[in-house]
Amino acid sequence: MSRPTERLADRAGADADIGSSAATGARERVVRLAETVTVTRTEDGLRLFRGVDSLRIKGPADALLVAANQLRAGISWVELMDRPSRSPMRQMERRLRSIGWIVEHDRDHGAGTSTERQVGYLTLFGADAVTMQRRLDSARVGVLGVGAVGSVLAQHLVGSGVRRLWLVDHDRVALNNLNRQFLAGRSDVGGAKTAVAARALRRLAPSLQVHRVDRQIRAAEELDALPANLDLLAIAADTPWDIVSIAWEWARPRGVPICVAAVGLGTGYWGPLLVPGLGHCWGCFERLRQAELTGPDALAEFDQGEATPYSFGPANTVVSALLAHEAVRYLASGECGVLNERRIIRFAENRMSYFSGSHCTCGASQDSVASMASPHTSHTSAPLEDR
C-alpha cells in the first residue's frame, strides 16, 4: 500500500461526524455490489458497468441476472459460502471482488448526514467507501490562496466532508471578484478573503474548524503558521510567480503532499499533485515540462508570466472543480488522476492535453535514486468528448 494511503489511514475515523458504523464488525457480514455498478442483460450473459469501466460475464443470462440481483440486494457471507464454489453467484462474487466491485459496508452508512449520497459514489475510487469517507472527515487541508481557485476548492472540500481547513491569504474581497468567487457576496466586499470564506463555509458545515492565516507568502518559512501534518496543501495563488516552488520547499521535508491549479485566458490546468515520499519533485516536474513545450502548448504557457487581469467565472469553476475532484479522491483513497501529472484544458478548441512528470533526478527528493527514474511520457491533445 502506498505511503499516502497509510498516512491518510492513520487518521481515518479520528473524528468522523457521520453516523458511526463501529458496530458493523459485530453485525453479520454482508457482501453486495458496489452502489455505482449497474447491470444489463445481454444475449450471452451480463454486462456490468461502473463509471467508464465495463465488464462482460458470459454464461446463462437468467441465472447470472438472478445472482447479480441478489448481490445487489446484499447477501450474508454465511449464505454465500453455503453455495457451491462453482455456482454463478460464487464465481461472480470472486470475479467482482478481484476488481473492487464488491463492498461490505453498511448501505445506509452516513444516513441523515450531508454526505450520505457521496459514500456510494466513493466506491468508484475503491471498495471500502466507509473508510474513505472517514479519511475525508478527518483530513487536514491547507488552501494557499482563497481567491478564484481556492474558494471553489474549499467549498468542495467541505462539501465532501473535510472539517479541518487552514486558509492562507492576505487579500481582501473586491467587487470584481464576484464573477467567480461565490463564497462572497456584495456585503463582503472589503472583508478579508479568509474571514469571508470561513463564514460561508461554516454555513455549509457548522462543525468546521477553519484556521485563518492572513499573510502573504513570499518565503517557505512564512508557511510555518501551518501544521506540519497536513494531509494536503493546495496552491491556489498565482503570486509571487514562484509560489509553488516556495510551497514545495516547505512541504517536501515535512512529507506534505501539494496540488496545483490555475486558470488563464481560455485555458487552465489542474495538477500535479505531488507526494514527497513517492519520488515526486516540483523542480524536476517544471524543468521537464518547460523543456517539452512546443507549438500551442508553448503559446498557452501563462503561469510564468504576468497573471492575466481578466477572468471568466465558468472557466474558473470548471478548472477549480476538476482540481477539487482529484484532491478529494486523493484524500479519500491515496490515488488520483494527477499524481505527478498535469491536465491542461483549452476551452475554444474543447481539447485537453496532459503532461506526466518523471521521478526526481535532481537529488532534491529524499528517496530519489537512479533505479527509480522512469521514462516520462508527454501526450498530445485528445478531444474532450473522448475522455
Ligand SMILES: [Zn+2]
Ligand atoms: Zn528533483
